[in-house]
Amino acid sequence: MKAIQITAPSEMKVVDIEKPELKPGEVLVKIKYVGFCGSDLNTFLGRNPMVNLPVIPGHEVGGVIEAIGEDVPESLKPGMSVTVNPYTNCGKCASCRNSKVNACEHNETLGVQRNGAMCEYIALPWSKIIPASQIPPRDCTLIEPMSxxxxxxxxxxxxxxxxxxxxxxxxxxxxxxxxxxxxxxxxxxxxxxxxxxxxxxxxxxxxxxxxxxxxxxxxxxxxxxxxxxxxxxxxxxxxxxxxxxxxxxxxxxxxxxxxxxxxxxxxxxxxxxxxxxxxxxSRNALPADFRAVIRYMEQGTCPKDELISKVTKPETARQAMEEWAAAPGKVFRILVEFD
The missing domain is CATH 3.40.50.720 (NAD(P)-binding Rossmann-like Domain)
Known part of the structure; x- marks a missing residue:
């Protein structure tokens, strides 16, 4: 499947990688759109000390459920519009012990400490899938950064x-x-x-x-x-x-x-x-923050079109990133469309 990879500072290319195999407890998401965020820009510019290159960027996701693995709740169904919680938590550190899993000492965010979602499909534990059935996949990309x-x-x-x-x-x-x-x-x-x-x-x-x-x-x-x-x-x-x-x-x-x-x-x-x-x-977000953003967006008052500065394809993603680097103050979000 097609993926975008940052291989070195100022170097980004489209690569072909294996489509993930669905395991028990996982959900396979067909990626429709992924947003570039500030951490991705810093990775591209060589200013992100937490990244090990090469890396597939992207953790602001809009997609649909493609398939469901075993032992996944029935509430998650194929075709459902979703975003994802891109953070991990170890369950053992002080933050996790205090129920502040957003600040896990050993967190690995998609596209930063581990490969991200800027590809055609991604498989994740069902607990990281956030249903947003009333919100189109394009607009789902705004949920994580707003959260x-x-x-x-x-x-x-x-x-x-x-x-x-x-x-x-x-x-x-x-x-x-x-x-x-x-x-x-x-x-x-x-x-x-x-x-x-x-x-x-x-x-x-x-x-x-x-x-x-x-x-x-x-x-x-x-x-x-x-x-x-x-x-x-x-x-x-x-x-x-x-x-x-x-x-x-x-x-x-x-x-x-x-x-x-x-x-x-x-x-x-x-x-x-x-x-x-x-x-x-303040670090990352909790599930309650995601739910609150989804509720806000469902009300229909969010100026979604103005918050999406540009939609590009994988083949032109590098050019879009270079344009953002040249004028960072003028961009809210750049989306890469995989659909």
Whole structure:
């Protein structure tokens, strides 16, 4: 079967691999679409230290069930539209012991620590199959990245009395904006791109700030009447946005970090103490986060077409990745179509 493989930095090609054999307890999924995410871009650029090349990328999946193995629940049926939970959990580490399997110490994500789903078929344990029968396979690719943003909002314990600032309006940031708005919070979206900020308004942001052209602190002071946001969710992963999160969050506020900064970050640690901050990491997502995204998407208000920047074929995937690398700020998601 056909698959896409990243063989070395800036090298991507279509290869032929064996179609997986279905084992007991597994489901065979026919892949229709797979999304390229930021980790795939970093792998392509040689900036992902967790990857061992060559690797088949891809963990944002939209497909249909092709076949069912033995000992699989009857609720999973051939032809059903699905996405997948791309993470593993060992069941033995501290995170798993504490029922936080999303942060398993030994997690292996599809397309990162193990070969991913950017191929025609994939076989996975039935417990990793997430039914989404009311959502077309193309749109199922948006579920996993949005669930990461949803999980960050859960980590922040957002309520309807909170003012939440989300830094970064990519796919994961959009998920955080959506979930915060669904919980009734007042949401402030911060980004460098006006088009992304306009879309952030459509999915629930009440205020937007272009940090390239506006003074973020002055705008926040006005919006929050000088108190600062109750919650800041960092969804960029740069030293500047990490510092912004700590500096701008209100006293006794919560800072939730999703993005990985690629270099060391210097903080005024006095703010940690003076503000008595809760600073929390947020990794991957839990099954409940996937279900919440599916419910949101079933409501029909998600601007799915705007969130999908480009659909390409396996043979032109490398070109699409090169275009994304040249203008990363203009892309939400690039999908590869295998159908």
């Amino acid at each position: 990461v943003g949803f999980h960050a909002v859960s980590r922040a314990q957002v309520t309807d009395i909170d003012i939440v600032m989300v830094i970064g309006c990519g796919m994961i940031g959009m998920g955080a904006i959506v979930r915060s708005a669904l919980r009734g919070a007042t949401v402030i979206a911060v980004d460098l791109d006006d088009e992304k900020l306009e879309l952030a308004k459509r999915v629930g942001a009440h205020h937007t700030i272009n940090s390239m052209t506006e003074n973020v602190h002055e705008r926040l002071t006005k919006i929050t009447e000088g108190f600062g946001p109750d919650v800041v969710i960092e969804a960029v992963g740069s030293p500047a946005t990490y510092v912004m999160a700590v500096n701008e969050v209100g006293f006794t506020g919560r800072v939730v970090c999703i993005g990985y900064a690629k270099s060391e970050v210097s903080f005024q640690t006095k703010y940690f103490v003076q503000k008595e901050l809760d600073i929390r990491g």
